[in-house]
Amino acid sequence: MTYYRHQLPQLSDSIFITDGGLETVLLFQQGWALPDFATFPLMDSPLGMEAMHHYFNTYGALAQTYGMGLVLESPTWRASADWGQRQGYDAAKLADVNRRAIALLQLTRSTYSTPHSPIVISGCIGPRSDGYRPKHLMDATTAERYHQAQINTFRSTAADLVTALTMTYTEEAIGITQAAKKVQMPVVISFTVETNGKLPTGMELKEAIQMVDQATDGYVAYYMINCAHPIHFDRELINQGPWVERIKGIRANASMMSHAELNESETLDEGNPQDLGERFYILKQKLPHLTVLGGCCGTDQRHIEAICETLSPAQVY
Structure with missing residues (x-):
């Protein structure tokens, strides 16, 4: 059963947190092997399922404790055709694992x-392609065809929306939006940026958002930024005009390193949870329209709780 597909509550003024960096927690903190940074194969392991169930419950408990909403992303960032084939999953197995990933999050919601x-x-x-350095760029029509199957699967589940994380260029974002629009699924587009605040292609964030909106008649519910530290993009957002209000979510890295440095690092840079929480507080004061706040690479429950502590309602439930 879908709860919010026709009225996303994070479009209100209330604050919603997200989880942290699922992949980096599983890989660096818990020791799971994640070929291609893919977590969805763990859905086929009882121990893997248990680890992810515990992980998501941690954030359900945080949201409940601090009286905040929570947006949970399914562990399916790599569960599309090309990446799935590399892990031995055909179309039928991919559809099944995408459905079961949503069912896993339903358990946390029910609790x-x-x-x-x-x-x-x-x-x-x-x-x-790669989330930092895309090697094979698609036009929007090709991107729509590629992502349609996964979106169609989510359409038949309890998912309230689909979110495209770590988008690196506009044509893929447009294709995903068109695929979601075709089956009337709400969609969020989250771009990643380099240390200069621009997309990996060199495009300005403002231009990317305006291009996607123009090509899709503004169908995107809202935009986000993920997989970058606030120092990489805060100057691109503050006092930069009405277009910034289309950005309602930030999932930040704990590390201040560049994407290239993160790619080469063999250890996890966990940053400073308190510092990250304070930076989110400043962003929220400068950009009051931000409602979805959470973590990406290197973050865990400590970073999200720091965000909760700085931004929680006056009363803790």
Whole structure:
């Protein structure tokens, strides 16, 4: 059963947190092998399922404790055709694992959702190519065809929306939006940026958002930024005009390193949770329209709790 597909609560003024960096927690903190940074194969392991169930429950408990909403992304960032084939998954197995990933999040929602801490379930979509350095760029029509199958699967589940994380160029974002529009699924587009605040292609964030909106008649529910530290993009957002209000979510890295440095690092840079929480507080004061706040690479429950502590309602439930 879908709860919020026709009225996303994070479009209100209430604050919603997200989880942290699922992949980096599983890989660096818990020791799971994640070929291609893919977590969805763990859905076929009882121990893997248990680890992810515990992981998502951690954030359900945080949201309930601090009286905040929660947006949970399914562990399916790599569960599309090309990446799935590399892990031995055909179309039928991919559809099945995408459905079961949403069912996993339903367990957390049934346990922790309250009137003060509603839980929104998102079907997570990742880029067809590398999330930092895309090697094979598609036109929008090709991107729509590629991502349609995964979006169609989410459409038949309890997912309230689909979210495309770590988008690196506009044509893929447009294709995903068109695929979601075709089946009337709400969609969020989250771009990643380099240390200069621009997309990996060199495009300005403002231009990317305006291009996607123009090509899709503004169908995107809202935009996000993920997989970058606030120092990489805060100057691109503050006092930069009305277009910034289309950005309602930030999932930040704990590390201040560049994408290239993160790619080469063999250890996890966990940054400073308190510092990250304070930076989110400043962003929220400067950009009051931000409602979805959370983590990406290197973040865990400590970073998200720091965000909760700085931004929680006056009363903790």
